[in-house]
Amino acid sequence: MSGDTTNGLIGDRVTRTEDAEFVTGQAEYTDDIATSNAAHAAVLRSQHAHAKVHDIDTSAAEELDGVIAVYTAEDMEEAETSAPRKIPSMSTDYIQVEPELFRPVIASDRVHYQGEPLAIALAEDRYTANDAVDRIEVDYERLESVTDPEAAIEDDAPTLFEDYPNNIAYDWEFGDKDEVDEAFEDAEYVASASVDEQRLIPDPLEPRATVADYDSSSNELSIQMSTQTPHSDRHAIAGILRHPENKIHVQVPRVGGGFGAKIHNYDVESLVPWCARELERPVRWQATRSEIHQTSSHGRGLNLEGEAAFDEDGKLLGVRVDGLADLGGYVSSHVHMLTTVLCIEVINSQYELPKLYSRIRGALTNATCLDSYRGVHEVAAITFIERLMHESAKEIGMDPAELRRRNQIPADAFPYETVTGTVYDSGNYQQALEKTLDVLEYDELRERQEELREDGRYLGIGLSAYTHVSGVGPADVCKEYGIFKTHWESGRITVHQSGTVTAYCGTMDFGMGHQTSYAQIVADKLGIPIEDVEIIEGDTRHLNDGVGTHASRSLVVGGSALAESADDVIEKGRSIVAHQLEAPEEDIEFEDGEFWVKGAPERSMTIQEVGSQAHRAWDVPGEPGLEATTYYLPEQMAITSGVHAAVVEVDPDTGEVEFERYLSVDDAGNRINPQIVEGQLHGGIAQGISQALYEDVVYDDNGNMVTSTLQDYAMPKSFHVPEVETVELSTPAPDNPLGAKGVGETGPIAGNAAVLNAVVDALEPLGFDGSEVDTPLTPEKIWKGVNDQD
Amino acid sequence: MTEHDIEITVNGTDHEMTVDSRTLLVHALRDQLGYTGPNVGCESSMCGACTIHLDGEAVKSCTVLAVQADGSDVTTVGDFADRDSLHPIQESFSEEHGLQCGYCTPGMIMTTSELLERNPDPNEEEIREALEGNLCRCTGYQNIVKAVESAAEKMRTTATAEGDD
Numbered sequence: 001m002s003g004d005t006t007n008g009l010i011g012d013r014v015t016r017t018e019d020a021e022f023v024t025g026q027a028e029y030t031d032d033i034a035t036s037n038a039a040h041a042a043v044l045r046s047q048h049a050h051a052k053v054h055d056i057d058t059s060a061a062e063e064l065d066g067v068i069a070v071y072t073a074e075d076m077e078e079a080e081t082s083a084p085r086k087i088p089s090m091s092t093d094y095i096q097v098e099p100e101l102f103r104p105v106i107a108s109d110r111v112h113y114q115g116e117p118l119a120i121a122l123a124e125d126r127y128t129a130n131d132a133v134d135r136i137e138v139d140y141e142r143l144e145s146v147t148d149p150e151a152a153i154e155d156d157a158p159t160l161f162e163d164y165p166n167n168i169a170y171d172w173e174f175g176d177k178d179e180v181d182e183a184f185e186d187a188e189y190v191a192s193a194s195v196d197e198q199r200l201i202p203d204p205l206e207p208r209a210t211v212a213d214y215d216s217s218s219n220e221l222s223i224q225m226s227t228q229t230p231h232s233d234r235h236a237i238a239g240i241l242r243h244p245e246n247k248i249h250v251q252v253p254r255v256g257g258g259f260g261a262k263i264h265n266y267d268v269e270s271l272v273p274w275c276a277r278e279l280e281r282p283v284r285w286q287a288t289r290s291e292i293h294q295t296s297s298h299g300r301g302l303n304l305e306g307e308a309a310f311d312e313d314g315k316l317l318g319v320r321v322d323g324l325a326d327l328g329g330y331v332s333s334h335v336h337m338l339t340t341v342l343c344i345e346v347i348n349s350q351y352e353l354p355k356l357y358s359r360i361r362g363a364l365t366n367a368t369c370l371d372s373y374r375g376v377h378e379v380a381a382i383t384f385i386e387r388l389m390h391e392s393a394k395e396i397g398m399d400p401a402e403l404r405r406r407n408q409i410p411a412d413a414f415p416y417e418t419v420t421g422t423v424y425d426s427g428n429y430q431q432a433l434e435k436t437l438d439v440l441e442y443d444e445l446r447e448r449q450e451e452l453r454e455d456g457r458y459l460g461i462g463l464s465a466y467t468h469v470s471g472v473g474p475a476d477v478c479k480e481y482g483i484f485k486t487h488w489e490s491g492r493i494t495v496h497q498s499g500t501v502t503a504y505c506g507t508m509d510f511g512m513g514h515q516t517s518y519a520q521i522v523a524d525k526l527g528i529p530i531e532d533v534e535i536i537e538g539d540t541r542h543l544n545d546g547v548g549t550h551a552s553r554s555l556v557v558g559g560s561a562l563a564e565s566a567d568d569v570i571e572k573g574r575s576i577v578a579h580q581l582e583a584p585e586e587d588i589e590f591e592d593g594e595f596w597v598k599g600a601p602e603r604s605m606t607i608q609e610v611g612s613q614a615h616r617a618w619d620v621p622g623e624p625g626l627e628a629t630t631y632y633l634p635e636q637m638a639i640t641s642g643v644h645a646a647v648v649e650v651d652p653d654t655g656e657v658e659f660e661r662y663l664s665v666d667d668a669g670n671r672i673n674p675q676i677v678e679g680q681l682h683g684g685i686a687q688g689i690s691q692a693l694y695e696d697v698v699y700d701d702n703g704n705m706v707t708s709t710l711q712d713y714a715m716p717k718s719f720h721v722p723e724v725e726t727v728e729l730s731t732p733a734p735d736n737p738l739g740a741k742g743v744g745e746t747g748p749i750a751g752n753a754a755v756l757n758a759v760v761d762a763l764e765p766l767g768f769d770g771s772e773v774d775t776p777l778t779p780e781k782i783w784k785g786v787n788d789q790d
Numbered sequence: 791m792t793e794h795d796i797e798i799t800v801n802g803t804d805h806e807m808t809v810d811s812r813t814l815l816v817h818a819l820r821d822q823l824g825y826t827g828p829n830v831g832c833e834s835s836m837c838g839a840c841t842i843h844l845d846g847e848a849v850k851s852c853t854v855l856a857v858q859a860d861g862s863d864v865t866t867v868g869d870f871a872d873r874d875s876l877h878p879i880q881e882s883f884s885e886e887h888g889l890q891c892g893y894c895t896p897g898m899i900m901t902t903s904e905l906l907e908r909n910p911d912p913n914e915e916e917i918r919e920a921l922e923g924n925l926c927r928c929t930g931y932q933n934i935v936k937a938v939e940s941a942a943e944k945m946r947t948t949a950t951a952e953g954d955d
């Protein structure tokens with residue numbers, strides 16, 4: 001499977017080749033694009049969380065000097081070009097999402113959350129566009145609102161959609177309840193835990209932004225935007241605007257972070273091209289931070305509570321779990337899958353779990369739409385099971401490390417089919433746990449914890465053993481999940497006549513260094529200098545189709561597409577060399593960029609010479625040129641795993657949590673660029689820690705967002721996150737040619753539980769109730785949990 | 791809206807321009823003069839992505855009106871770029887993998903450069919404190935701190951070497 005790896009670049013800590021552009025300020029993000037004659041767009045957003053809209057008066061705005069146009073849903077209906085449709089969510093076999101629940105691109109007579117777009121104003125400059133928005137008058141009839149999902153499903157709650165009187169968009173079950181209940185009857189021990197996930201804002205530092213232009217002579221709509229999924233955007237915008245997909249060109253400049261928030265098809269990203277088409281002039285827009293907070297999809301927001309049953313040896317017999325997701329005002333594109341099948345697929349984490357029953361409901365609320373954020377709802381699943389293991393250990397009277405050890409899937413059991421039908425391809429969970437305990441000097445640490453407690457100091461040790469599904473792709477799995485485009489990825493490699501190489505991939509970097517790690521793969525395989533490889537992503541004209549960057553998939557699936565294309569290029573080169581050197585193909589060897597005839601090394605050609613010959617094509621056996629395209633479709637998912645540990649000290653008088661240590665032991669298979677992998681871990685872990693301790697979206701009783709700026713929303717600052725120690729383990733993924741497993745999302749998946757377990761562990765002697773933690777665990781909540789326990 | 795004619799020097803080049811009273815310096819630099827090094831992340835002085843040097847001092851250019859900068863000397867991260875090789879701070883950010891998406895990087899570099907001028911040998915705590923006003927969503931700050939440490943060391947070595955001459 002390993003193919004020809006020659007010059008050893010794979011696995012090197014190569015310094016990122018794209019960095020110079022960023023550190024000199026020359027990197028071009030969407031809002032950096034220079035345009036001439038562009039109209040600047042600003043969006044009027046609903047001031048209320050739930051209201052009927054009787055009238056929108058744009059006349060004062062239109063009269064303002066410098067205003068080009070103002071459009072409402074009604075204007076769009078009346079315009080010559082077709083009005084935008086709603087943003088579709090995919091129905092699956094297990095959950096139907098009726099079009100009524102789709103997000104509109106622009107609201108007309110009813111709004112469901114604060115910030116929903118009602119009109120778009122276009123002006124000669126940004127400031128005037130905002131002035132125009134300020135002058136639009138809206139006649140609202142306010143309705144009662146609800147932002148708490150538990151309250152939303154009560155009988156007396158206000159209703160968002162008439163056909164959904166209890167605000168329940170879906171009610172999904174997995175497993176046989178009676179069978180699981182029986183397991184509980186036979187149990188020696190039963191423990192419970194709940195994860196009450198707050199909403200989080202993914203908050204990439206670059207806000208969403210779009211620049212669109214339209215050429216009526218060719219009917220071409222060109223869109224530059226900040227996105228993780230250029231090809232999917234092209235497809236979605238084609239549907240929403242009823243514009244031919246082959247007449248839409250999406251091109252993505254540098255993207256300043258995404259974290260899942262730039263996957264979905266959003267409203268304004270279709271409104272801006274609609275306006276460009278209507279006005280036949282360029283239109284540009286960049287969201288403000290408050291717009292991002294109020295309208296970019298939020299993450300998390302899934303409550304899980306349940307129990308685990310154990311036999312007398314502490315072996316798991318079954319788990320039952322009840323979930324409620326806070327969907328927001330509409331059902332966003334992926335949220336129903338993420339909060340159900342894609343959540344429970346890892347709910348057994350690293351353990352042999354014989355029985356599972358779960359029920360998860362989705363509640364419509366007057367809040368921003370919920371969807372993916374790095375780690376998606378695997379975070380809730382792992383946090384739930386890892387909190388449950390911690391609570392269970394207490395119940396059983398066993399050390400939490402020992403309880404995990406007893407239940408881990410043995411290293412010789414792979415491939416292992418879990419209770420949910422997920423196939424775990426490979427791993428060595430015991431090794432990760434033992435390594436963690438070893439590095440921590442766990443036994444000594446527990447002793448020190450005891451000693452410190454005697455001095456009134458509260459040290460906590462939190463473990464979090466995780467699995468993470470990366471490289472989703474097998475067609476049957478995607479079909480079962482209802483993913484509308486199976487997660488293959490495309491990669492094309494062209495060897496130019498001069499011998500330099502361009503490689504194209506359908507993924508989209510937003511900070512993970514694809515330009516370097518992909519070039520390492522290509523250069524390593526072809527045996528050429530890394531400087532000779534150019535990586536291109538994010539342009540629907542360069543590569544016909546692609547899936548994009550999310551779900552920890554780029555390296556695993558996109559990298560594999562490039563690796564296979566490189567192998568194909570080498571094979572094609574081999575046939576040219578065999579022909580020109582008049583030797584049988586099977587006698588042509590290849591290593592380090594050079595082909596030669598077996599036993600006659602002087603009869604050789606470099607890959608650059610072969611490229612040159614292939615283009616000159618005076619004498620080649622097959623078609624000219626030297627290039628290959630692969631649509632790589634994984635046959636198996638690559639399951640990343642590991643154990644994280646947080647060691648904290650909590651001051652019960654102030655509720656402050658101080659980190660002593662954070663350890664991240666991860667098996668990501670083969671690491672192509674360990675420095676980049678570690679960077680992904682650091683950033684992801686910061687987000688996990690922040691979920692446990694800091695960030696929280698808050699709405700007031702009327703559905704107004706209280707945390708609409710970075711002043712009120714606690715994105716961690718430099719002194720909030722500890723230094724992370726990383727330890728590398730590797731069981732290569734057997735299915736993909738790189739042996740790689742995705743690591744992008746593991747930080748928050750493991751991090752949240754590690755920190756929560758550590759805080760609960762620290763406070764155990766003080767009577768803190770660990771079975772129901774309300775995150776984020778702010779100093780105030782900790783203080784209350786310790787000091788007034790009524 | 792009142793308009794003002796102002797003069798500012800950006801990275802050594804003099805510019806005369808007309809701005810509205812309310813135009814933010816960051817927008818004047820980006821939209822009118824084309825200096826897109828400073829990025830806009832929040833427009834409210836919270837993220838630091840727009841940090842520049844104004845008469846030698848690191849400031850968030852979204853908190854300054856363009857008219858206030860009349861007669862001032864502005865340096866953006868782009869000024870380092872005109873040199874033949876990377877500045878030690880830029881070099882260290884790259885070597886230590888102190889950036890991922892790069893959106894915070896221009897601001898981080900400008901803040902770092904001011905810090906190191908003030909304090910050529912900062913410890914970790916001082917670095918984290920100095921970077922308090924610059925948010926990074928990608929890196930967890932760990933490698934940014936390392937980058938600043940490494941840049942400081944490089945700059946101290948150069949300063950000593952120059953001092954020896």
Ligand code: FES
Binds near residue numbers: 830832833838850851
């Ligand atoms: S844009 Fe100036 S501080 Fe955020």
Ligand code: FES
Binds near residue numbers: 889
């Ligand atoms: S590198 Fe992305 S915000 Fe800092």
